[in-house]
Amino acid sequence: MPFTHIFFTAFPAWGHARPFCILAARLVKEHPDVIFTLLLPPNLLSKAQDEVDAELHEATSQEIRTRIRILSSFQMTTPDPFMAIQQTIATYPDIYKAIHAGESVACATKGTVFDAVVPPSIAVMDFFTYPQMKLTRSISGDKTPIFGWLTGKAASLIRLFGPESLGGFGDLGARVEAEATRLGVTPAEIGDKLYQETTGKVIRLPGVPEMYDYEFFPQELPFNIPVTELFKGSYNFLRECDGAFAVNTPDLEGDAISALRSWLTDAWGKEVYAIGPLLPSGYGVVEQSPRGATDIKDFLDRMLENYGENSTMLVSFGTAFWPPDTTYLEEVIDCLILMNFPFILSHASPFAKVSEELKERIKLSGIGITTTWCPQQYILGHKATGWFLTHCGHNSITESIGSGVPMIAWPFNADQPEGAYDLDNAGLGIELLQVRTGEHAKKPLLRNGKGASGTREAVGAEMKDVIASCRGEKGARIRENVEKMKIKFLGSWEDGGEARKEFNSFLRKYTDLS
DSSP states (O other): OOOEEEEEEOOSOHHHHHHHHHHHHHHHHHOTTEEEEEEOOGGGHHHHHHHHHHHTTTOOOHHHHHTEEEEOSSOOOOSOGGGGHHHHHHHHHHHHHHHHTTOOEEOTTTOOEEOOOOOOSEEEEETTOHHHHHHHHHHHTTSSOEEEEEOSOHHHHHHHHSOGGGTOOOSHHHHHHHHHHHHTSOHHHHTTHHHHOOOOOEEOOTTSOOEEGGGGOOSOOSOOOOHHHHHHHHHHHHHHSSEEEEOOOHHHHHHHHHHHHIIIIIITOOEEEEOOOOOOTTTTTSOOOOTTOHHHHHHHHHHHHHHOTTOEEEEEOTTTOOOSSOHHHHHHHHHHHHTTOOEEEEOOSTTOOOOHHHHHHHHHHSSEEEESOOOHHHHHHSTTEEEEEEOOOHHHHHHHHHTTOOEEEOOOSTTHHHHHHHHHHTTSEEEOOTTOOSTTTTSOOTTTSOOOOOSHHHHHHHHHHHHHHHTSHHHHHHHHHHHHHHHHHHHTTSTTOHHHHHHHHHHHHHOSOO
């Protein structure tokens, strides 16, 4: 039986790789003639293996597990995942040449040796990996179709890379080069100026309420990466790839997905398959594994016993984002303690700072726990968990809705600001507005004409109101809305579901799998 070998590589952000891990595990269970190679940055290896193992926990055959090969091409030399991008690019050609030639390969981080298999028949590549895409083309030519892996909110993809007629930046790289020529400087000297430039213009994105342009930058960030250069590569990736997978669902983003197709398919001739949400099998119904986090499990069990169902809040900004100044975060935590609202504070970001004083206050409260790693899917699925204070990364939104857990939004950047507003507007969550610290934080929002006060007292007053809403009629309405959306989410990959039909259409066209 000939094998279909699907190759995947990702940007060093867990939210970009996690959905593909679920997809790969799902397919090896369903098809005995498919092999996956996941070439990932070292910081994602263990997480990816855990995600795959969790999805395959009922698989009785070891052969199934061996058909997902997870490896890295280098060893991490810095805790900052974004600094490893150049290492990824430098080591990519040699390992991809071996994979393309059907040779055995070894993981540079763990030393695991993977036997030779057939060359890849399809490459699925994170759309932030344009240098690797060019190298892939130079090695395999046009024989191996390359599909972009699009993570993030569909409307945000349009904003960052789509035409100006749909509310997008258009070809931002070309605009930077034109401006550099006009000023007689280099594009590097222009940097992110055009991306960050705001004039108070109203932005109209498909499926998202109108926002001023400065509302897309609500927070100071703990890191600095050359966004424009990265986006320039992503724009070129989308122009040159053969098609794309959008990890989005029409149930939540119907208008934006339609607009995404009108741009990529109608204007650029790219096939787009909307295959979200990608959640673990049985998600929202079957209890997820705590993955060894016994302290988290014990804490949630105790909160359930002492405070009841939906009593506890998960506070997490994902694996990258964190407020550089933690004053507002400490105020939010103090409010939770004051109002006797149990919580888990996850500080997984390499940029996270949690003072020993705050840790001690949390410990002494008896209703809080801190962790540098949390099994998010398990926490969201636990009966004790009732709310999720999140940065509104696309994965976090998907997993929260899939668990029936409403959200409190604290967005930072990327697709988060419009995602947070959309959740609030759709009655699926509540956005915190006073926590904004960015350059334009005090400017009025289009939705209500108000800006952030810029004080800890205002943050505390807002958080107390939000906690009261969580426990009142408004919170009950939001929870009901999320439960309705959860039902739609869980049907997407069932037989006849929209995501299943989309992906089956891809399989029929590009593989012998059915």
